[in-house]
Structures are given as structure tokens and as C-alpha cells.
Ligand code: FAD
């Protein structure tokens with residue numbers, strides 16, 4: 184069932200923000216009157232949006248595929264929305280009114296969909312379709328990709344000149360073992376399966392890890408009524424100003440039934456354990472020689488300009504970095520990738536690419552703190568922006584906002600989401616949300632966007 188075609192073909196795996204950015208980049212070129220390759224995107228879920236497409240399910244989906252989603256109920260943006268705004272589709276254009284800087288997940292999901300719904304981007308996507316295996320044929324110089332159409336349980340193969348891997352990397356849990364854990368009587372799970380803090384009301388919760396998931400799930404449990412939250416760190420504590428019922432302790436050494444023992448000799452009893460221990464970059468559909476093997480960091484090795492696989496630049500990875508910048512970085516990457524696939528960007532020799540990669544890796548090694556990380560990723564994005572016509576945006580100003588955000592979190596982890604920022608795309612200042620984040624228990628789009636107006640209308644009546 185192999186397709187034959189003369190037009191160049193591009194295959195995209197995943198219709199999350201990265202895959203959608205790639206589709207949008209081609210659409211922008213088409214609108215500009217350019218001839219674009221034939222593009223097909225394959226998405227294993229029934230809808231687009233990747234992580235932002237919330238799933239109540241855990242484990243496997245209705246077709247037996249591993250559930251991709253790691254997001255949960257009551258998830259609010261963990262950074263200011265002004266730091267991720269698309270520079271070709273502003274929040275103003277989408278919502279028609281200023282909104283706050285930290286919207287909940289359904290509102291950001293709505294925003295992501297806005298610019299692609301305007302075009303017929305859905306037509307390019309085959310939903311409920313999993314990429315199963317990739318083979319690169321040296322003779323034809325094409326990728327032969329095996330897919331499973333989950334709905335009708337059918338396996339087929341298609342050929343592509345370019346393959347864009349946009350399958351995300353916050354989905355396959357990194358789950359460490361601790362002695363005695365198999366005897367722990369309560370629930371033990373990974374953040375990937377966390378679907379909301381409701382079950383932990385009045386409970387004593389142990390969280391392992393000291394990064395974003397640990398911080399946010401810890402705060403969520405506190406907000407929704409957990410009795411206490413203990414965060415156990417391996418390298419460094421998060422070190423913000425915690426409320427009284429949240430504390431940080433050194434790493435767990437072992438369990439004795441429901442008692443956890445820590446490195447500092449202390450011990451405590453817990454009702455549940457949540458591993459916020461990060462994720463693995465996992466590409467079960469890629470053969471060994473093409474698999475990106477990396478930890479979660481700001482510049483994975485082997486990727487020229489952070490996207491082109493150096494041993495075979497026709498294999499493109501989007502969004503594989505650890506992320507301060509998200510949607511706007513995926514866009515900047517996708518535009519550069521598009522230009523290469525449309526023969527508008529010259530690819531230097533493998534050796535020159537290696538030198539460029541090494542330059543970034545060396546700079547990455549020297550970073551000391553979060554401010555440095557922000558500057559590094561900003562410099563990377565500016566480099567990308569210099570290579571394509573993705574609408575320029577003030578990356579330095581966004582960097583300033585990220586640093587403000589880091590300081591706000593240090594000062595008060597419970598109120599940082601009440602702060603507001605100014606858009607670098609439109610100059611619009613965000614609105615203060617009608618309810619303080621700690622008091623807002625409803626994360627629906629309706630409540631977020633319209634509650635205040637309906638309350639005002641009621642008062643008028
Ligand atoms: P994903 O969103 O993960 O999308 C990848 C897509 O590929 C999925 O739809 C998946 O189903 C599909 N796929 C995977 N494998 C296959 C296959 N074999 N075949 C076909 N399709 C496949 N970012 C922010 O900017 N702000 C936040 O507040 C924020 N909160 C987050 C909270 C959590 C809990 C997590 C885990 C991440 C959060 N992020 C946040 C980061 C988030 O990962 C990015 O915003 C964004 O979703 C990454 O987009 P992506 O397209 O690269 O990957």
C-alpha cells in the first residue's frame with residue numbers, strides 16, 4: 184500500500200503545539216503564494232493540542248495505546264502567557280479583550296486552536312493514527328513509516344521525503360525505585376497519572392522531585408485541601424517561601440510500611456506518594472540510529488539549530504528542549520524547518536553543523552542559574568528568528584518577564600499567578616483576574632472569561 188507521488192511529501196508525527204506549529208508554518212507559506220510540499224500529520228489521539236488536550240484517562244486509551252496526557256484538572260499556566268504568545272496570532276486577536284496573565288488550561292487550549300481553526304488545518308491531520316515504525320531507505324532516500332489506524336485496526340506504510348517528529352517528551356514517566364516501596368499501603372503514582380488534587384483532601388502527601396511538577400502538584404494539593412505536603416529533593420530544594428503545611432526535605436532513602444525515611448535521619452507517615460521525577464525522551468517508533476537520546480535539557484546534542492538531526496537533517500525534531508519558551512519557540516523552530524524543507528534554507532556541511540552544535544553545548548555547560556537558562560534559550564530563539572520570516576518579537580523583553588516570574592515565585596508561590604504582564608506582540612497590559620488564584624477553584628473557560636460579566640449583569644438587574 185505504498186503511495187507513489189512526485190510532489191515532495193512531509194510527514195509530521197504529533198499534532199500538539201509543535202506539530203501544529205509546523206502545519207501553520209506551511210499554511211503561512213501557502214498564503215504567501217508559495218508552492219508547498221504535500222504535508223500529512225499523524226496524531227494518535229482523537230483530537231489535536233497534545234498535552235493541552237486533557238484526558239481523564241490514565242494507563243492506556245480506548246485503543247490500548249499509552250495515554251499521552253500528563254495535564255490535570257485545575258492546571259493553570261505556570262508562566263505568564265505573555266512569554267508564550269504567538270507573534271502571528273495575539274491573545275487580543277483571539278479573545279477580543281484583555282485577559283489575565285496566567286489562564287487555566289482550557290483557555291490556553293482555546294487560544295492554541297484559534298489560529299488553526301481559521302485555516303482548514305484539521306484536513307491535514309489523520310487522527311487516531313499512531314506512528315509505529317520508521318525506516319529510512321538509503322536507495323530511495325525516503326522515510327518509510329508504518330502507521331496503525333487505530334479506529335479500523337489497520338496497519339499501512341507511507342513514504343516521505345522529510346519526517347518531522349513532534350511527539351513531545353513529557354509523557355513517558357521516569358519512575359525511580361525506593362527500597363520498601365512495594366510494601367507502601369497507600370497510592371504510589373507518577374505525576375503523569377495525576378488528574379487533580381481532589382483525592383488528597385485531608386491527607387499527608389509525599390512528593391519526590393524538586394522541579395515544576397513537584398512545585399505545582401504540591402501547591403495544587405495544598406490549595407485543594409491536603410493536610411500536609413512534603414517535597415523530597417535529590418539535588419537542590421526548590422527553596423521558595425512555602426506556606427506552613429508544605430515543607431522540603433532531603434531525598435527519601437526507604438519506606439517501612441507507610442513510614443518514609445529521609446537522608447537527614449528524619450521519618451514521617453504518609454497516605455500517598457507522587458513521583459514528580461520527570462520524563463524520558465521516548466521514541467519507540469524510531470530505530471536506534473535515529474533515536475534522539477537525551478536527558479531533559481536546554482540543548483539536546485545531535486540537533487543542528489536544535490531541530491535537524493545531524494546524521495540525517497531530513498529528520499527533524501521539534502520541541503525537544505527543556506522549555507522556558509514554549510509556543511513561540513516551537514513556531515520559530517517550525518518556520519526554520521519549513522524553509523529547509525522548501526529549499527529556502529541552505530544546509531551547511533555535517534562538520535560545520537557539528538561545530539555550531541558544539542558551540543551551543545559549550546555555552547549550555549557554563550550556565551549557572553535560572554536567569555542564565557532564560558538568557559540562553561532567548562539567544563537560541565533569536566538565532567532561529569534570524570533564519571526565517573517568522574514575525575519578529577522582542578525576545579529580550581520576554582526574557583525580562585521570565586526573570587520577573589522567577590522572582591515572583593520565590594517571593595510567594597501562592598500569589599505569583601495574580602501578577603500581570605504586558606504583551607510584546609500588542610502592547611496590551613493583562614487584566615487582573617476577577618478572583619485571586621488561591622480562591623479560584625473553578626478552572627472552566629466559561630467561569631474564567633465570562634463570570635465577572637454575568638455577575639455584573641445580575642447586579643444591574
Ligand atoms: P505534546 O504537547 O506532548 O504533543 C505531542 C503529540 O504527539 C501528542 O498529541 C501525542 O498524542 C502525539 N504523539 C506522540 N507519539 C505519537 C505517535 N507515535 N504517533 C502519533 N502521534 C503521537 N507549557 C507551557 O507553556 N505552559 C504551561 O503551563 C505548561 N504546563 C505543562 C504542564 C504539564 C503537566 C506538562 C507535562 C507540560 C506543560 N507544559 C507547559 C509544556 C508542554 O509540554 C508544552 O506546552 C507543549 O504541550 C509541548 O508541545 P509538543 O507538541 O512538543 O508536545
Ligand code: NA0
Pocket residue numbers: 258259260261262353357359374391392393394395396397399400416417418419434459460461462479505506
Ligand atoms: P517536571 O518537573 O515533571 O517538569 C516537566 C525532577 O525529577 C527533578 O527535580 C529531578 O531532580 C527529579 N528526579 C529525577 N530522578 C529522580 C530520582 N531518581 N530521585 C529523586 N528525584 C529525581 O520534570 P523536570 O525534568 O523538570 O524535573 C525532574 C515539564 O512539565 C516542564 O516543562 C514544566 O514546565 C511542565 N509542567 C508544568 C506545569 C504547569 O504549568 C506543571 C507541571 C509540569 P534533580 O536531582 O535532577 O534536580 C502548571
